[in-house]
Amino acid sequence: MEKEKTLGKEIQNLNEVTVRFAGDSGDGMQLTGTQFSDTTALVGNDLGTLPDYPAEIRAPAGTLYGVSGFQVHFSSNDIHTPGDTPDVLVAMNPAALKVNLKDLKQNGMIIANTDSFDSKNLKMAGYNSNPLEDGSLSNYKLYPVPITSLTSNALKESTLTTKEITRCKNFFALGLSYWLFNRPLEPTLKWIKDKFAKRPEIAEANTIALKAGYYFGDSTEIFTTRYQIEPAHLPKGIYRNISGNEAIALGFITASLKSNLPLFLGSYPITPASDILHYLSLFKNYGVKTFQAEDEIAGITAAIGAAYGGSLAITTTSGPGMALKTEGMGLAVMTELPLVIINIQRGGPSTGLPTKTEQADLFQAIFGRNGEAPIPVLATSTPSNCFYMSLEAARIAIKYMTPVILLSDGYIANGTEPWRLPKVEEIPDMPVKFATEKDGFAPYARNENLARPWALPGTPGLEHRIGGLEKAHITGNVSYDPENHEFMVRLRAQRIQNIQNDIPDLEVVGDPEGELLVLGWGGTYGAITEAVTKARKERLKVSQAHLKYLFPMPKNTKDVLKRFKKILIPELNLGQLATVVKAQFLVEPVSLTKIKGLPFKTSEIYGKIKEILGGGNGR
Amino acid sequence: MADNIDAKEIKLTAKDFASDQDVRWCPGCGNYSILAQVQRSFPDIGVKKENIVWVSGIGCSSRFPYYMNTYGFHGIHGRAPAIATGLKIARPDLSVWVATGDGDLLSIGGNHFIHACRKNIDLKVLLFNNRIYGLTKGQYSPTSEKGKITKSTPYGSVDYPFNPISLALGAEATFVARTIDREPKHMQEIIKRAAAHKGFAFVEVFQNCNIFNDGAYSLLTEKETKADNVVVLEHGKPLVFGKDNSKGIKLDGFKPVVVDLNDGRNSINDLWVHDDHDESPARAFILSQFTETPGLPTPIGVFRAIVKETYDEGIQTQIQRITEKKGKGDLKSLLYSGGTWEVN
Ligand code: SF4
Secondary structure (H helix, E strand, O other): OOOHHOOOOOOEOEEEEEEEEEEEEEOOOOHHHHHHHHHHHHHOOEEEEEOOOOOOOOOOOOOOOEEEEEEEEEEEEOOOOOOOOOOEEOOOHHHHHHHHEEEEEEEEEEEEEHOOOOOOHHHHOOOOOOOOOOOOOOOOOEEEEHHHHHHHHHHOOOOHHHHHHHHHHHHHHHHHHHOOOOOHHHHHHHHHHHOOOOOOHHHHHHHHHHHHHHHHHHHOOOOOOOEEOOOOOOOEEEEEEEEEHHHHHHHHHHHHHHHHOOEEEEEEOOOHHHHHHHHHHOOOOHEEEEEEEEOHHHHHHHHHHHHHOOOOEEEEEEEHHHHHHHHHHHHHHOOOOEEEEEEOOOOOOOOOOOEEEEEEOOOHHOOOOOOOOOOOOOEEEOHHHHHHHHHHHHHHHHOOEEEEEEEEEHHHHHHHEEEEEEOOOHHOOOOOOOOOOOOOOOOOOOOOOOOOHHHHHHHOOOOOOEEEEOOOOOOOOEEEOOHHHHHHHHHHHHHHHHHHHOOOOOOOEEEOOOOEEEEEHHHHHHHHHHHHHHHHHHOOOOOEEOOOEEEEEOHHHHHHEEEEEEEEEEEEOOOHHHHHHHHHHHHOEEEEEEEOOOOOOOOHHHHHHHHHHHOOOOO | OOOOOOHHHOOHHHHHHHHOOOOOOOOOOHHHHHHHHHHHHHHHOOOOOOHHHEEEEEOOOOHHHHHHEEEEEEOOOHHHHHHHHHHHHOOOOOEEEEEEEEEHHHHEEEEOOOOHHHHOOOOOEEEEEEEOOOOOOOOOOOOOOOOOEEEEEEOOOOOOOHHHHHHHHHHEEEOOEEEEEEOOOHHHHHHHHHHOOOOOEEEEEEOOOOOOOOOOOOHHOOHHHHHHHHHOOOOOEEEEEEEOOOEEEEOOOOOOEEEEEEEEEEOOOOOOOOOOOOOOHHHHHHHHHHHHHOOOOOEEOOOOOOOOOOOOOHHHHHHHOOOOOOOOOOHHHHHHOOOOEEEE
């Protein structure tokens, strides 16, 4: 586009770029990053994103802890992570520069909003002198741009207040970034039009700011080069850009349609899970019922009530909410009702790090209940994988009449990637058969899956009572009989263990046996994949396997583990999967742990692989 | 409301509502009467047996669902209103009842209770209020009077109790009533009115726990004292009580005053006429506070019965409206929405 205008500017082709937008939490960096990602997806690059924002909604302006960032990694190749080290940093103020500079590549590009580098902001960020002027950034390509004043200039005709005009500056920065990486403005222009349909003056101002940023790149002397990243060679198909939380919402609506069960969500707002509640609340015309409960406990218990009534019932939360739902999970175990409990893990313990990612709820998911209360535990590995694991969670819950825990994390929940959409007819049906026959009906009779019948209130002749007290086998009457209790405890355990026969094998990528297996679970998938791919390119003898079913684990897990001399388990916790694997399979994995509220970098995992395999010994 | 049908057409009897389970309350417990009155009134509420669900929490009262030959869900402590809420949202066609106690509903389940009240979800909640913890063997409860001596308060409790009726009114419940285990006819009447109410119905039942708190309501139940200590609320009728209806209650500003109808100074026309349809809960609240005021009788009957849209209706209406506007959703348009692009 705009061919003639690019005259005089060199165009350089790149395979991949990582850009980080950073500013105050009120600067609209999440919006800028999301728009940039969506447009980048539309032009056909593969991409990964990492939003990183503070827990405070509007932390005091200019402070280091109020900095909000959004990183986008995009490429003409197949990629799996948001990138380790940004090539470009867009810093809207000194604090954003200070916080993010350490991550920037050597000789990386900094686009800094010079207008905000005044003495007050510099002081707040802890700078004694202006880094844009004192030569301390000489190792970087520095592009000082007075973003605020250029935005105000472009909007001098506008009737908006000065404050409102200043707020348009993120669109200027976005426009400039579009110019720099040769992306079209149209998707964002359309978005602005829709979003601000009721405030045309705001729509107009943002449009002008966006275009001003774009044309500034064209006309200024500062930038001499533009960059081109060709579309990625992705498999044929129709794609959309998707976040993990959105994919979970779509997954459960799909499960609802495929099972013919109305979807019910009982939920209490909690970061970073609330978006699932937000998305699902939009789909009333799919018959979705969302109940924003008075608390986490009501969220799960209402879902249990809905399950009893014949809904596909789910409840969404994050770590602290998970703790509150524990008793409810026990009730679902005892009443043997299908229910999916979705935990978008965040930094813990307690309130912990609400907006940061972690994988430290694995023990809680597998073991964290009173009594012998087995619940299948599944984990998502990428934003688009959230869709498929949601279908799986629903399938298992319905088929085995059991609660299922689905673990995701803040990183996958908010991160996005292009998703090749499945053909709707390829998604299997999930048939459900409710009990209707009076003859021979018993609430705790068993089918071939050891599942009890799902008998809905409203069915004549099947009136029965269930509850949290121990049930007598078959009749479901309250029973304190010692033999019966032991029998039922074992039966419940067996029923869940049998799910092993109904899940795919653990797949090994790379050689099926050898020196080193990197075993992962959850959101570490991208970083592990890139690290292993890189190591294998260097002919290191390393393979990869990723667990999506944590409890029970696939049948062949032990086999797979025994075929490797060493097992490396990278986790964002103190080694929870490693402990589980040790106990179950009597192997001694090497644990690589990180608890910073941030995902692994590819280099961290790659470094560990190198370290284990030694300088060439592993070849 | 669930599948309304002509009551006579079903021809159910109290017996049809009795399950095959042995009732395991202590002999003499007030719960027996509640169970009997529910079973006696249910043939008249016009709902098919299979469309009724009893949900409960934990406590003596919460064993109730096991004894009813309807659908039943014995939940966990305090959560019955939440379980019932989920069920009612999912299945507005069902008639959903909650059996609960003072510890279950007002202590551990307090939050669920007030939110169910304010949402006006179409549930019927029967609170078996014995002012004590029975199943855990005799600790004081949130409705025990201050100074109560129990195992956990050997020197007397130092906290003030909840007044369940005041609490329900404060939380904007649309139907609020009280009855007594020893008043079978009255209880049946109240249960039927609760059943007929469209929206959240709260019924406090004064229930005697003869093991841990025997005689808690004896003033209201014993022949000699009953008349002077109980006033029966009836819509459109003046507040009269006492032996031979010799006393009445007059409202002096916000202050209820007992008057003697035989002393020639006041006639029945001067009395407070009860209006349970009053939109404002103010007068009902004054009534609820009678129990806190020495000299005033304890009201039983319906304090408040007003009509407004229920939560479950609201949800249904919204789904209908959005579906009419957007058309029924299908899978293809669900997935293939937002910005999509094709890779060839
Ligand atoms: S303990 Fe009290 S309330 Fe419980 S069953 Fe016995 S008498 Fe009834």
